[in-house]
Structures are given as structure tokens and as C-alpha cells.
Amino acid sequence: MDEILRSQQGTTRFGTKKQISILFFISIFCLIAFLLAIANGSYQISFTELFAGSGQNIQQIVITEIRLPRVLLSCLVGASLGMSGAVLQGLFRNPLADPGLIGVSAGAALGASIAIVITPAFIAESSLGVFVLPISGVLGASFVIALLFALTKGFGYQGITYLLLVGIAVNAIVGVAIGVLTYISTDSELRTLTFWTMGSFGGINWSLLIPASIVITLSIVLLIPISRQLDLVQLGEIEAYRLGVDVKKLKVRIILCCASCVGASVALSGMIGFVGLIVPHLARLIGGVSHRYLLPASALLGACIMVSADLLARVIIQPAELPIGLITSAIGSPFFLWLIFKMKKNDY
Amino acid sequence: MTIKSESMSLEIDGGEIVNDINIEVFPGKVLALIGPNGAGKSTILKILSGDIKPTSGVVKYNDINISNIPFFDRAHIRGVMSQSQTIAFDFSVLEIIEMGWLHSDHDYYTSFYPDVLKQIIEDCELQHLADRKFNTLSGGEQKRVHFARVLLQLWIPEGDIHPRFMLLDEPLANLDIYYELKMLEIIKKHLSKNIGVLLILHDLNTASKFADNIVLMKNGTIVKNGSTVEVLTESILSETYETKIKVNDTSPKITYL
Numbered sequence: 275m276d277e278i279l280r281s282q283q284g285t286t287r288f289g290t291k292k293q294i295s296i297l298f299f300i301s302i303f304c305l306i307a308f309l310l311a312i313a314n315g316s317y318q319i320s321f322t323e324l325f326a327g328s329g330q331n332i333q334q335i336v337i338t339e340i341r342l343p344r345v346l347l348s349c350l351v352g353a354s355l356g357m358s359g360a361v362l363q364g365l366f367r368n369p370l371a372d373p374g375l376i377g378v379s380a381g382a383a384l385g386a387s388i389a390i391v392i393t394p395a396f397i398a399e400s401s402l403g404v405f406v407l408p409i410s411g412v413l414g415a416s417f418v419i420a421l422l423f424a425l426t427k428g429f430g431y432q433g434i435t436y437l438l439l440v441g442i443a444v445n446a447i448v449g450v451a452i453g454v455l456t457y458i459s460t461d462s463e464l465r466t467l468t469f470w471t472m473g474s475f476g477g478i479n480w481s482l483l484i485p486a487s488i489v490i491t492l493s494i495v496l497l498i499p500i501s502r503q504l505d506l507v508q509l510g511e512i513e514a515y516r517l518g519v520d521v522k523k524l525k526v527r528i529i530l531c532c533a534s535c536v537g538a539s540v541a542l543s544g545m546i547g548f549v550g551l552i553v554p555h556l557a558r559l560i561g562g563v564s565h566r567y568l569l570p571a572s573a574l575l576g577a578c579i580m581v582s583a584d585l586l587a588r589v590i591i592q593p594a595e596l597p598i599g600l601i602t603s604a605i606g607s608p609f610f611l612w613l614i615f616k617m618k619k620n621d622y
Numbered sequence: 623m624t625i626k627s628e629s630m631s632l633e634i635d636g637g638e639i640v641n642d643i644n645i646e647v648f649p650g651k652v653l654a655l656i657g658p659n660g661a662g663k664s665t666i667l668k669i670l671s672g673d674i675k676p677t678s679g680v681v682k683y684n685d686i687n688i689s690n691i692p693f694f695d696r697a698h699i700r701g702v703m704s705q706s707q708t709i710a711f712d713f714s715v716l717e718i719i720e721m722g723w724l725h726s727d728h729d730y731y732t733s734f735y736p737d738v739l740k741q742i743i744e745d746c747e748l749q750h751l752a753d754r755k756f757n758t759l760s761g762g763e764q765k766r767v768h769f770a771r772v773l774l775q776l777w778i779p780e781g782d783i784h785p786r787f788m789l790l791d792e793p794l795a796n797l798d799i800y801y802e803l804k805m806l807e808i809i810k811k812h813l814s815k816n817i818g819v820l821l822i823l824h825d826l827n828t829a830s831k832f833a834d835n836i837v838l839m840k841n842g843t844i845v846k847n848g849s850t851v852e853v854l855t856e857s858i859l860s861e862t863y864e865t866k867i868k869v870n871d872t873s874p875k876i877t878y879l
Contacts, residue, residue, distance in 0.1 A: 367709075367710040367711075368710055369710065369711070502726065505713075505717075505721055506721055508709050508710065508711060508713065509706075509707070509709065509718075509721065510706075510707040512673050513702075513707075515672070515673065515693055516671055516672075516673070516696075516697065516701075516702045517697050517721065517722070517724070517775065518693050518694035518695075518696065518697030518698075518724060519693065519694075520692075520693050520694075558711065558712075562714075563711040563712055563713055563717075564713070564717055
């Protein structure tokens with residue numbers, strides 16, 4: 275008892291001492307993955323060259339213009355998917371919530387692909403052009419979340435089944451729409467169907483990365499402080515109100531932030547499935563369920579896993595690349611099934 | 623300095639759930655809400671908590687209309703315990719109790735926190751459960767944990783003269799006799815700390831022993847509101863419960879025929 279309370283005294287903003295050290299270790303892994311991902315690929319660069327900056331000109335270009343933006347993007351996308359998975363699971367009080375499964379990612383993909391087809395050339399080529407993609411992604415994601423919100427009467431009492439069913443419908447509609455768009459569009463800007471359904475971090479450049487990274491970082495920073503409120507929501511919405519949480523405001527904040535970071539992520543990297551589902555679950559297994567730990571842990575672990583998965587996608591069949599979504603789904607879908615069986619056993 | 627409802631009514635889809643309710647909870651006193659099933663007791667508790675807005679009438683905390691009090695400030699005035707929901711993730715008992723702490727942003731109060739927490743856990747005899755997963759506890763144990771959470775929520779800092787209120791919906795359900803008495807004892811202990819209590823009870827004998835005042839309800843209206851002696855009479859009870867009820871001078875005070 276005293277031991278438990280003593281561990282309590284060490285409690286900080288991000289959890290107990292044990293949870294802090296877990297966060298620290300995940301950060302280290304994240305850093306290692308980051309460096310490995312920059313050094314490895316079709317074009318090998320040794321670590322000494324990486325740190326000394328003594329490489330030849332072509333190596334520098336590979337690093338600064340290709341690898342670095344790519345690895346940064348995978349970091350950001352992993353963090354935003356992990357984070358929004360954790361936050362949505364907390365809000366819906368259900369471990370099956372995931373931006374991909376409930377159709378939010380699909381909405382973002384549709385928004386982005388429509389924008390690519392219909393944006394007039396003079397806007398696309400102007401300095402504002404780089405904002406078109408993330409903004410349309412955010413709008414697409416927001417549209418789906420608004421639809422979910424309306425259909426479930428403010429995410430009320432219909433529960434997760436309803437959300438997942440809507441997600442299936444939205445995913446199907448978007449699949450058709452993007453398929454048609456890629457088929458009829460002669461615009462070379464519109465990437466392949468595989469890009470949207472399986473995702474890829476290839477083809478990114480700094481001018482596209484910077485606006486999206488601002489959106490993603492901002493949303494993540496705005497989501498971190500809601501951890502205590504999310505904890506209280508676990509007691510039930512009414513209990514959270516009774517303990518002083520303005521749940522309506524909280525929902526609006528979560529919706530806006532999740533739509534923003536998922537929208538911006540999907541616009542640049544396509545739909546990468548199951549990361550938002552697995553990452554928070556792993557984080558809970560390692561260090562506990564309290565959100566002050568879970569939110570930063572999910573962001574870091576998401577970044578770590580995404581960078582590693584992208585590295586794997588690049589090196590596994592060199593010099594070609596596997597679609598990143600193939601890897602994440604290969605790991606994620608059996609995990610999804612396992613979660614469902616586990617939930618059934620617990621008789622939710 | 624009370625929690626009060628003034629001619630409060632609630633209609634849902636044209637049907638009256640409760641009608642013209644005037645009750646007042648005083649600090650240091652226990653008000654018991656009793657009545658047959660479906661009398662509207664829980665509804666009243668929900669309206670007084672601020673969960674539901676009444677169709678007409680007002681709820682006032684310390685003479686301020688509750689709609690003018692932000693959610694966060696309400697949490698400092700009253701704690702509520704009702705039927706608990708299942709919790710999706712594996713929170714520990716300690717984590718659940720901690721959710722009642724409202725002062726995590728307050729450095730000075732935070733220095734008291736470990737002692738306050740320890741005291742409450744000991745009072746509620748939850749030491750051996752603190753490390754367990756909440757979802758693995760029995761219904762009665764979960765109730766005791768939520769009660770501890772409410773106690774933590776209503777912790778009054780030294781020198782704070784504002785009263786606090788506990789609104790408890792059948793707090794004794796699922797408890798064994800030992801913990802039933804224990805919980806009543808803890809509630810009693812808190813009365814002297816400037817805390818007022820409203821509780822919904824089923825057992826008339828507990829109500830007669832424990833409450834200062836009783837509100838007897840039926841079909842959404844108040845049948846009788848007064849002191850224990852005034853309300854617990856044979857004629858009123860027998861009529862309200864449609865059962866022959868006898869009130870004795872000796873314990874047990876109330877028997878059913």
C-alpha cells in the first residue's frame with residue numbers, strides 16, 4: 275500500500291516514473307529508427323559519412339532532398355495516426371476505434387484526390403499550391419467526421435458498431451470514387467490507386483512537407499493536454515460532466531485536431547491502415563492505460579513503427595519498394611481479428 | 623449555502639416525469655429520498671446534479687442558478703455517485719480513485735495530495751484493492767471505489783468555508799452489512815466537515831435511523847417532505863407503498879405485514 279502511494283508521489287505530467295522511463299526508451303528507439311532509415315535504402319550511406327557530412331555531393335542530395343523529408347514525413351504520419359487512434363479510442367471508449375476503420379482516412383483521401391483533379395493549374399503552380407493538398411485532406415476528413423457525428427447523434431449511445439458500419443460504407447464509397455477518378459483522370463498529378471489505398475512516403479519534397487508538418491504538429495500539441503479529461507470520459511460522459519469536464523467542447527477539440535492531423539497525413543501519404551488501431555494498444559500493453567502517458571506514448575510509438583515499416587518497405591525488395599500499407603495491414607489485420615475475439619470473450 | 627430545487631418539473635415527450643419539486647439539501651444534514659419504484663427519485667438526483675435540465679423551475683447551488691455555474695465549478699461543489707458503467711480499458715483502482723482529484727493544477731494543494739489520498743483509501747478500507755484492475759472487482763467493491771473517488775473530489779482545503787454536497791443514488795446497493803455500516807459511518811464523519819448529503823434509499827429502517835429529513839415520493843410528486851418522525855408514519859407509508867406497514871417504537875422501527 276505504502277509502496278503504491280510512494281510511486282504515486284513520483285507521478286508527473288506524463289505519468290508515473292515507470293511510464294516516464296518507458297517514454298524515454300520509446301524516444302531512443304525512435305531516434306535509432308530515424309537514423310537507420312536515413313542511412314539505409316537503395317543507396318547505402320554509412321553512419322560515419324552521415325555524421326561527418328563528408329559524403330560526396332550525390333549522397334548529400336540523397337539525404338537532404340529525398341531521405342530526410344521522407345523519414346520526417348513517416349515520423350509525422352506515424353505520430354498523427356497513433357495519436358488520433360489513441361484519442362478516438364478514448365473518446366468512444368472502445369479499443370476498435372481507428373481513423374482508418376471508421377472512414378476518416380478514406381474521407382481525407384477522397385478530398386485530396388478530388389482537389390488534385392479539379393484544382394486549376396494556376397493555383398496549383400502558385401505559392402499557395404502546396405496548401406491545397408493538406409487543406410483538402412483536412413476538409414475530406416472533417417466531412418466524414420461530421421457525417422459520423424450526425425449519424426450517431428453526437429457520438430451518443432449507439433456505440434462503436436454503428437461507427438464501424440458507417441466506416442465500411444464510407445470506405446466503399448471512397449474506394450469507388452478514387453477508382454473512377456484515377457481511371458478518368460489524365461492528369462499526371464493524380465497518383466495511382468495503389469498510392470491512395472496502400473499509401474507511400476515516396477515522392478515527398480520539402481515544399482509539400484512543411485505546410486503539412488505544421489498542421490500535424492499543431493494538432494498533436496493541442497491534443498496532449500486533454501489527457502486528464504479523456505481519463506475522466508472513461509467513467510462515462512455523464513460522470514465526466516459531473517467531474518467538471520465540458521465534454522461537448524472536448525469532442526469539438528478532438529474532432530478538429532484528429533481531422534486535421536489525419537487529413538494532412540493522408541493527403542501526403544495515402545491511407546496507411548491499422549497503425550491507429552495497433553499503436554495505442556501496444557502502448558497500453560507496455561505502460562498502462564492512463565492517457566497522460568498513453569497520448570505521448572502513442573505518438574512516439576506511432577512514429578517509431580512507421581519509420582521502421584517504411585524502412586522495411588524500401589529495403590525488402592530493393593531497388594523496388596513495397597507499398598507501406600501492405601506491411602502495416604499485414605501486421606494489423608490479424609491483430610484486428612484478435613482484438614474482436616478478445617472483446618467478444620470479455621462480453622462487451 | 624444549500625443545494626435547492628424550486629418548483630422543478632421535468633417533462634419528456636409531453637409526459638410528466640417529476641412535477642413541482644421543492645427540496646433543499648443542507649450542509650451537515652442527511653436528506654433521504656424514498657419512495658416506490660418509478661417514483662422519480664433518480665431523475666431528481668440527475669436534475670440536482672445538473673445532468674438533465676428541468677423543463678421548468680430552477681436548481682440552485684448556494685443560491686446561484688446552476689446554469690450559470692461552469693461544469694468545473696460544479697464539480698467543486700457536489701460529488702455524485704450513481705449506477706456505474708463498465709470501463710473499456712484496464713484502469714487500476716488507484717487510477718479510478720485519482721480521477722476525483724480536482725486540484726492537479728494547483729501546486730499548493732498538490733502537496734497535501736498523498737496524505738489525503740492515503741487517508742481516504744484507509745477510511746474506505748481499499749488498501750488491498752488499490753493495485754487491482756477496476757474491471758475485475760465485484761459490484762460492491764466497484765461501488766466502494768467510486769465512493770472513495772467522490773470523497774476525494776469533495777476534499778475541502780483547510781480554511782475553505784464553502785460547503786460541499788454528496789448526491790448518492792442507492793449507495794448501499796450491493797454492499798454487505800459490514801460495508802453498509804462502514805459507508806454510513808464515513809458519511810456521518812463527513813457531515814461535520816461541512817458536507818451535506820442527499821441519498822436515495824430503499825430500506826426504510828436505514829432511512830429512519832440515518833436521515834435527518836426525508837422526502838417521500840410517488841408518481842413524480844412529493845407525498846411528504848419533513849423530519850423523519852413526520853414522514854415515517856403508518857398511514858402515509860402504507861398508502862404510498864400500497865402495503866400494510868407498521869411503525870414501532872422499538873427497533874426495528876418499521877415492519878411489513
